[in-house]
Amino acid sequence: MFSAFTNSLKIPELRSRIFYTLALLFVARVGAHIPLPGLDPKPLQTFFADQAGGAGGAVIGLYNMFTGGALLKGAVFALGIMPYISASIIFQLMSAVVPALSRLQQEGEVGRQKLTQYTRYATVVICLVQGALLILTLENPSRLFQGYDVNQYGHIVIADQTLFLLSSMVFLTAGTMLLMWLGEQITARGIGNGVSLLITVGILADIPGAAHALWQLVFAPVGVKSLGAPELIIMLVLFIVVTMGIIAVVQGQRKIPVQYAKRVVGNKVMGGQNSFLPLKVNYSGVMPVIFASAILLFPQQILSQLGSAFDLKFLVEFSSNLTPGHWVYYVTMAFLILFFSYFWVSVMFKPVQIADDLKKYGGYIPGVRPGAPTAQFLDFVMTRLTLAGAIFLTVIAVFPDMLMNYVQVPHRIAIFFGGTGMLITVGVILDTMKQVETFLLQRHYDGFLKKGRIRARNSNVGSAMNEAADMQTVGKLWLVLGTIFLIGITAWAIKYFQGN
Numbered sequence: 037m038f039s040a041f042t043n044s045l046k047i048p049e050l051r052s053r054i055f056y057t058l059a060l061l062f063v064a065r066v067g068a069h070i071p072l073p074g075l076d077p078k079p080l081q082t083f084f085a086d087q088a089g090g091a092g093g094a095v096i097g098l099y100n101m102f103t104g105g106a107l108l109k110g111a112v113f114a115l116g117i118m119p120y121i122s123a124s125i126i127f128q129l130m131s132a133v134v135p136a137l138s139r140l141q142q143e144g145e146v147g148r149q150k151l152t153q154y155t156r157y158a159t160v161v162i163c164l165v166q167g168a169l170l171i172l173t174l175e176n177p178s179r180l181f182q183g184y185d186v187n188q189y190g191h192i193v194i195a196d197q198t199l200f201l202l203s204s205m206v207f208l209t210a211g212t213m214l215l216m217w218l219g220e221q222i223t224a225r226g227i228g229n230g231v232s233l234l235i236t237v238g239i240l241a242d243i244p245g246a247a248h249a250l251w252q253l254v255f256a257p258v259g260v261k262s263l264g265a266p267e268l269i270i271m272l273v274l275f276i277v278v279t280m281g282i283i284a285v286v287q288g289q290r291k292i293p294v295q296y297a298k299r300v301v302g303n304k305v306m307g308g309q310n311s312f313l314p315l316k317v318n319y320s321g322v323m324p325v326i327f328a329s330a331i332l333l334f335p336q337q338i339l340s341q342l343g344s345a346f347d348l349k350f351l352v353e354f355s356s357n358l359t360p361g362h363w364v365y366y367v368t369m370a371f372l373i374l375f376f377s378y379f380w381v382s383v384m385f386k387p388v389q390i391a392d393d394l395k396k397y398g399g400y401i402p403g404v405r406p407g408a409p410t411a412q413f414l415d416f417v418m419t420r421l422t423l424a425g426a427i428f429l430t431v432i433a434v435f436p437d438m439l440m441n442y443v444q445v446p447h448r449i450a451i452f453f454g455g456t457g458m459l460i461t462v463g464v465i466l467d468t469m470k471q472v473e474t475f476l477l478q479r480h481y482d483g484f485l486k487k488g489r490i491r492a493r494n495s496n497v498g499s500a501m502n503e504a505a506d507m508q509t510v511g512k513l514w515l516v517l518g519t520i521f522l523i524g525i526t527a528w529a530i531k532y533f534q535g536n
Contacts, residue, residue, distance in 0.1 A: 043476055050227075050475040057226035060218045061237050067113040067211060068106035068238070072204050074195025075174065077110035083177075083189050084108055101457050104238020110174075110192075112211040115166055117234050120216045123158035125323075127151060132383045159216060160209060167208035171201050228471045232464040239457040246448045253446065271445075271453075278435065278454050282462045285428045288317040290421055292414070297398040311399070313390070315418055318425040320380035322459040325433045328372035329456065332358065332365070361441035370430045377426040378419075387414035432459060 045051045071077060084100070100107040103116035131137040131151070140147035174192045177184040193200055215234060222230030256262035263271070291312040339355035342348065357364040391410035400406045404413045435454035439445040451457050 044472055047475060050472065053225065053227050053475075054472075057222050057233070060222050060226065060230075061233065064113070064215060064218055064234055065104070065237065065241065067214065068104050068111050068241075069109060070112050071110045072112060072114070072200075072207055074193060074200045075110040075204075076190070076192060076194050077108060079189040079192050080110070080174070080177070081108050083184055101239060101242075101451065102235060104235075104241050106238075112207045113215060114170065115163060115208050115212045116238070117212065117215045117219060117231055119162040119166055119212050120155070120159045120219075121231065122162055123155045126158065127155050129383060156213075156216070159212065163209040163212045164205055167205040168201065170208070171204045175201075227468060229464055229467050232460070233468065236461050236464040239451075239461055242448060242451075246452060249446045249448045253449070275453060278432070278458070279462065281428075282432065282454075282459060283466065285318050285425065286459075286463050286466060289314040290317070290417060291315075292417065293402055294394065294399045295402055297400070313394075313401075313414075315414075315421055316425075317421050318428065319385060319418070319422065320377050320425065321463065322429075322456055323380055324373045324376035324426065325429055325456050325459065327376045328369055328433070331372060332369060360437040366434050366437075369434060373430050373433060374423075374426045377422050377429065381418060381422050385418055387411040387418070390414060429459075 044054060099116075099118075102118050103114060106113040106116060127137065131141045137151065140150050143150075171193075175197050177192060178186070216231075219230035219234050222228070222233060224230075226233075250263075253263045254268060291314055294311045294313050296309055296311065335355075335358060339351045339358070342351055354364075356362070358368065359365060388411045391407060391414065394400060394410060395406040401410055401413065404410050432454040433456070436450040439450040439453055440447055445453075
């Protein structure tokens, strides 16, 4: 495995793609630390630290995780890449029900480019709406964040509200569109999965903070609750077990055997080979957890505000039961994950179309008649696989909340023991390794899952260098980014020593 990382840098094209990807990811992380003019993020950070276990902290924490910490920093990338993902999901779902979009999706590259253009327009609209709502919330934080007291925490917006609203909407929209462009460039000229890599890097950016919190928890002063050696070992074992479980379920699939009949085309005999149809255990991925978490947060906030406004105690009590730590919350979360798992599969998985394609190309499942019986069999199998995947998603989604509420593990540590962030991180890392491994195997190198020396060097180094000729601008880009990095390190060091 370690030799595979070394071999990755020996292929000119792959090396250029890796460096190009790292350079653009660095640009994304720089933008997550550039604050909006006229905004003071310290009150919001203080409120989040006080409410990390409550509903208000859950709202901020979920969105802050997807933005890579840019929200709590009041950065120009505070909206993150989520508006683009939301627009993509909207058009992906609409393509299954709107005939015009469905026809575009089937028109090949031209249709996909048209859908991409529509998605970008929708991203701009979503950015403007979300940006305006975010700025209005920061100007009056008590509307959304229950318990926020301006006299206690201070004002978040310190500039003229009207001018700040207009300018910040432009900055936030431009920040999201820049992230969208970076993700597309990483997909086209990097190692792929550009948008997913941006989210993953943002989640992993909190690893130093989590390590510092774990250090403080282990070496806490006398009289403060600390984490002993047995508890630390148990946590490490749990982390390994959870990671292994996520990998197993993400990679797990049911292989349906497919037999292709022999056909005589002229003087040639076509077909007759055996294959299989892979059905993933977790077909819907992380989407049910995202939908369930987002939907479950809003009723809690609405019912709490209505109960406080009209002095209805039963609404206040019911809204408090929808927060982590109560059995109503976990039951509702499990039901929503189960519902959205089957909803996503019903929209995206088309057994009738798969059965028709198999019949068209002379394929059939042994023991199952072609046509409608094949579609019914695939639907039967996928229904049971979806149930297993939904149960797994429920366990992974509630496990960090269990650690926070019952074991008193800090939020920064608990999010790495499951939940949405861990699912996204593991899935994206596995996909990225597959992308890199494809390059290695094409160049006759060992992949990540094989040990040993290089089997054979690339005999056509000249053509590989020609393929990477358009990537030579990366050197100049790294020079500029290196200068920015040195300036940032110097500024951080000066601020650190002045604070001490």
